[in-house]
Amino acid sequence: MDAHIALAGSLPAIGLFDGLGRTHLAWLASVSQRRTLRRSEVLFERGQPAESLYIMLTGHLKLSIPSDSGQEKILEFLDPGDVFGECVLLPDHRWIATAQALVPCRLLAFEKQELADAVQKIPGLALRLLSSVSYRMEGLLCDIESATFRSAAQRVAEYVLRQPRVGNQTRLQFHKRAIASKLGLQPETFSRSLKQLVADGLITVQGPRILIHDESALQALVA
Amino acid sequence: MDAHIALAGSLPAIGLFDGLGRTHLAWLASVSQRRTLRRSEVLFERGQPAESLYIMLTGHLKLSIPSDSGQEKILEFLDPGDVFGECVLLPDHRWIATAQALVPCRLLAFEKQELADAVQKIPGLALRLLSSVSYRMEGLLCDIESATFRSAAQRVAEYVLRQPRVGNQTRLQFHKRAIASKLGLQPETFSRSLKQLVADGLITVQGPRILIHDESALQALVA
DNA sequence: CGCCTATTTGAGCGTCGTCAATCCAGGTGG
DNA sequence: CCACCTGGATTGACGACGCTCAAATAGGCG
Numbered sequence: 001m002d003a004h005i006a007l008a009g010s011l012p013a014i015g016l017f018d019g020l021g022r023t024h025l026a027w028l029a030s031v032s033q034r035r036t037l038r039r040s041e042v043l044f045e046r047g048q049p050a051e052s053l054y055i056m057l058t059g060h061l062k063l064s065i066p067s068d069s070g071q072e073k074i075l076e077f078l079d080p081g082d083v084f085g086e087c088v089l090l091p092d093h094r095w096i097a098t099a100q101a102l103v104p105c106r107l108l109a110f111e112k113q114e115l116a117d118a119v120q121k122i123p124g125l126a127l128r129l130l131s132s133v134s135y136r137m138e139g140l141l142c143d144i145e146s147a148t149f150r151s152a153a154q155r156v157a158e159y160v161l162r163q164p165r166v167g168n169q170t171r172l173q174f175h176k177r178a179i180a181s182k183l184g185l186q187p188e189t190f191s192r193s194l195k196q197l198v199a200d201g202l203i204t205v206q207g208p209r210i211l212i213h214d215e216s217a218l219q220a221l222v223a
Numbered sequence: 224m225d226a227h228i229a230l231a232g233s234l235p236a237i238g239l240f241d242g243l244g245r246t247h248l249a250w251l252a253s254v255s256q257r258r259t260l261r262r263s264e265v266l267f268e269r270g271q272p273a274e275s276l277y278i279m280l281t282g283h284l285k286l287s288i289p290s291d292s293g294q295e296k297i298l299e300f301l302d303p304g305d306v307f308g309e310c311v312l313l314p315d316h317r318w319i320a321t322a323q324a325l326v327p328c329r330l331l332a333f334e335k336q337e338l339a340d341a342v343q344k345i346p347g348l349a350l351r352l353l354s355s356v357s358y359r360m361e362g363l364l365c366d367i368e369s370a371t372f373r374s375a376a377q378r379v380a381e382y383v384l385r386q387p388r389v390g391n392q393t394r395l396q397f398h399k400r401a402i403a404s405k406l407g408l409q410p411e412t413f414s415r416s417l418k419q420l421v422a423d424g425l426i427t428v429q430g431p432r433i434l435i436h437d438e439s440a441l442q443a444l445v446a
Numbered sequence: 447c448g449c450c451t452a453t454t455t456g457a458g459c460g461t462c463g464t465c466a467a468t469c470c471a472g473g474t475g476g
Numbered sequence: 477c478c479a480c481c482t483g484g485a486t487t488g489a490c491g492a493c494g495c496t497c498a499a500a501t502a503g504g505c506g
Contacts, residue, residue: 065368073371075364087357089350096364119350126349127312127342133356134310140363141298141319145288147370148296148407152462176485184371186463191486207471207485375494399453412494414454430453430503 014055014108016083016128024122031114037061037101044085050093052109053085059105062178063097074181076139077102077174083132088112089119102174147184150222155183156193158222160203160210168215172208237278237331239306239351247345254337260284260324267308273316275332276308276352282328285401286320297404299362300325300397306355311335312342325397370407373445378406379416381445383426383433391438395431 017025035054037043043054046066056078063084064074075097078084087093089112110118119126146155159179163170172179180190197203202218204211212218240248258277260266266277269289279301286307287297298320301307310316312335333341342349369378382402386393395402403413420426425441427434435441 065364065371067368067372069372071372073367075367086353087361090354090357096361120346123343126353130309130349130353130356131313133353133360134313137356137360137363138310138319140360140367141288144296144298144363144367145290148288149290149292149294187485188464188487189462192462195486409495410453411455411496415494418454 015081016055016132028118031110033109035107035109037105039101039104041101043099044095045098046095048095050085050088050095052111053088053115055108056080056082057106057108060102061099061105062102063099065097072181074178086129086133088115152185152189153193153196154222156190157197157218159183161218168212170210170212172210238304239278239355251341254333256332258330258332260328262324262326264324266322267318268321269318271318273308273311273318275334276311276338278331279303279305280329280331283325284322284328285325286322288320295404297401309352309356311338375408375412376416376419377445379413380420380441382406384441391435393433393435
């Protein structure tokens with residue numbers, strides 16, 4: 001199909017498939033499914049049986065754990081190229097987290113069975129998946145470290161420093177309440193922490209836009 | 224070698240290798256290294272280059288993240304059969320956590336290169352490793368969930384309920400300060416939380432020994 | 447038996463969460 | 477073009493949970 005041919009062309013751009021031969025890419029394209037999500041649309045929900053592995057093509061979504069009291073803890077923001085749902089290969093598995101689109105998204109889905117076949121057929125694929133999960137796990141460990149040892153202001157400073165920058169300017173890509181949740185803070189606390197950094201002359205905040213005045217002081221604050 | 228023959232005999236008991244053929248088991252045994260640790264001995268430390276993957280045979284160790292201020296956050300207790308260090312396959316990788324024996328340990332080590340060979344040679348091994356990491360990751364997610372949504376007493380109750388039980392009796396396998404760290408609490412807070420559960424008539428504590436008087440109330444407290 | 451460490455207990459404090467009101471921006475419709 | 481509306485963000489006041497510091501007690505191991 002035309003769609004598959006076009007898709008096969010875009011697969012090499014995905015880190016997970018980087019360097020694979022065209023035969024394998026074509027086969028992967030043939031068993032993959034495209035998926036689009038509207039803003040706020042839920043891809044899967046905690047408790048549902050896990051059926052597929054996903055790869056982000058465009059857009060952003062959040063992986064979060066809901067609580068009975070309406071709260072949520074955002075575990076991760078997922079960006080283009082990110083792979084998630086590797087645990088689909090565990091037998092009879094149910095999602096621990098919920099995945100919801102933050103903006104319109106396009107992604108690729110591989111169903112359990114097809115993925116199992118792919119892993120059989122393509123040497124090295126399982127290893128790439130393993131790397132992907134390991135890498136993600138390390139991210140989680142770092143988050144745990146921050147949450148355990150750093151104060152609210154320190155975590156906010158750390159987050160600001162991690163954002164991609166143009167000159168000394170950067171921006172918060174997501175809603176502040178979402179970022180707060182990712183950092184394990186209440187929106188109010190996040191707001192106050194930002195304000196603190198402003199008061200100390202380290203940054204300036206204009207809505208989602210942030211000017212960094214003293215990068216080394218920010219780094220010193222975190223460390 | 225005799226050691227290898229004996230070792231090959233014990234490998235099937237390890238979940239990771241369950242169901243593999245004897246040829247593969249023999250080969251695995253031949254490339255594995257035994258390792259013993261004395262109590263408190265450090266297996267690897269944060270920041271060191273990762274060289275091996277490990278499998279616990281006997282004993283217990285802790286995986287923890289140290290902080291500059293002498294604190295530590297215990298990420299996990301590892302028990303016989305547990306596999307860790309999968310991220311050794313990431314290129315040029317350094318340990319994020321520190322591994323230290325809580326009691327004398329025996330374990331199996333596979334060096335990076337041998338593990339890479341094994342993954343090539345043994346179909347399905349990469350997948351087993353993937354499952355192992357995925358499974359561990361889920362454990363982390365649950366810990367994050369608890370730390371985010373539950374109070375100190377709730378986390379303690381949850382931990383008590385998870386311990387293996389004989390009748391209505393159970394015991395804390397590790398030092399209380401270690402368990403406290405795993406739960407993201409200070410030792411004092413852990414002690415007071417236990418005391419609270421005692422005061423509420425849910426349990427009795429005698430050193431590391433715990434009697435559970437009202438299991439359903441404990442469960443209700445957690446949920 | 448004595449030392450050393452783990453644990454417990456107490457007192458006080460600080461950080462962060464909660465609740466409520468206000469402010470602001472973006473989008474919509476008149 | 478402007479008024480309105482809605483949801484997010486901010487600010488203030490207050491309280492609580494858990495942390496810190498210090499001392500006392502208990503337990504384990506030589």
